[in-house]
Amino acid sequence: MARVKNVYCAFCRSSRRIYTSRGVGAVHLVGGLIWSVIFTMGYFREMDFRGVFVFLVTLGVSEIFLRLRWRMQIVCPHCGFDPVLYLKNPEQAAAHVRVFLERRQASPDFLLAPRLNLPAYTPAEGENNTMDHLLLRGP
Numbered sequence: 001m002a003r004v005k006n007v008y009c010a011f012c013r014s015s016r017r018i019y020t021s022r023g024v025g026a027v028h029l030v031g032g033l034i035w036s037v038i039f040t041m042g043y044f045r046e047m048d049f050r051g052v053f054v055f056l057v058t059l060g061v062s063e064i065f066l067r068l069r070w071r072m073q074i075v076c077p078h079c080g081f082d083p084v085l086y087l088k089n090p091e092q093a094a095a096h097v098r099v100f101l102e103r104r105q106a107s108p109d110f111l112l113a114p115r116l117n118l119p120a121y122t123p124a125e126g127e128n129n130t131m132d133h134l135l136l137r138g139p
């Protein structure tokens with residue numbers, strides 16, 4: 001049973017649903033065990049010690065896909081904000097958001113999309129009014 005949670009983007013405050021499991025849990029262990037037994041019985045025609053390796057490979061593949069799914073869905077589909085990247089490198093995360101918003105502005109896919117609730121910003125005197133304000137400046 002996949003656990004799904006409703007979360008809000010830290011940048012645009014848009015709501016979305018994400019899977020909370022980052023890795024293999026009890027359900028995946030049981031599923032991997034059942035799959036390994038079925039595969040071992042089908043392939044070797046009896047219970048075989050090599051079924052343990054099938055089980056381990058199944059768990060490894062499951063872990064990889066669960067982590068990839070979590071990592072891909074954590075990026076906001078509305079503004080492109082990546083909280084994991086932001087923790088490692090805020091400037092690079094800001095650059096990704098800027099590129100995403102520029103593409104969003106030019107793309108017809110987002111014409112009917114709801115308007116983003118981006119942080120308010122008023123350019124100072126003499127400052128050009130580009131999307132540079134989306135660069136999250138560190139301390």
Ligand SMILES: [Zn+2]
Pocket residue numbers: 009010011012013014076077078079080081
């Ligand atoms: Zn967002």
